[in-house]
Amino acid sequence: MTDEARSDGTRADGGVLGALRFTWRIYERFEGHDGSAMAGYVAFSAFLSLFPFMIFFFTLAGILLGPEDSRAALDALFDLAPEHIARTLVPVMDEVLGQRRGGLLTISALGGVWVASNAVEAIRVAFDRAYESPNPRGFFRRRLIALAFVLLAALTFTVLGVLIILAPLGFRLAREYLGFEVPIGVAYLRYAFGLVTFAGFLYALNRVLPSRSPKSRNVWPGIVVTTALWVAGASGFSIYLAYAPSYTMTYGAFAGVIVTLLFFYLTSAMLIFGAEVNAALMARRGDVGSQTEEVV
Structure with missing residues (x-):
């Protein structure tokens, strides 16, 4: 193979032109694998799974932390x-949780695990397309992995919620008992916690979910791209909604649902695009098969 061409058909020229050409190649992969349609599929599955997952998260956090702290952890996550x-x-979540007590909440949580695993399966399908995995796992194996991811997500968000809650308490104790004034910028550490958790969860998704997984060193470029796009997209989305609230006139009472679905869609598209970045870089290096490995 010469320096002028790669196995994925792109030229090897560098500089801005080469970067633009490679970015276009990633976009072509994204569209060629029905990335837009798959992002809609993932967003819809995630939206349907959101409240069942929150019921499971609230139940698990209640067992580990107690009812009051589990509610505080949930509120802290929504702050992000x-x-x-x-x-x-938040209002819908309050209504759902307020109607369930004791055993009924536990039963709802168990059902929520299964429903939430559908969203994980949707991401797996999108990743298999992006990484061009030849042979998907069997049904029971896929479901076990999806259920394990639901549990992992609940545990991860519980820890994250606790860290967000405990950080202000730690700052206050440091000020009162040690005389140490915490810098103002440290208050933003909760967002850093959120980003690190988000990146770690993306790593697990990219390494475990595809039927033929990229090696560890090959998933980080896509994770960085997805995280950067998500931060920029979430910030831009919030600014747009704050200064151009015309969606309320267009969708009326359904405006909140539509906006949430749109946010999920954009997040899903960024997630899939990051996987396409990894796959395109692996193809550019040569033999894709040498860059992947089978995962149980």
């Missing part, structure tokens, strides 16, 4: 979401 998304979801 864009304002308009949180305003839509």
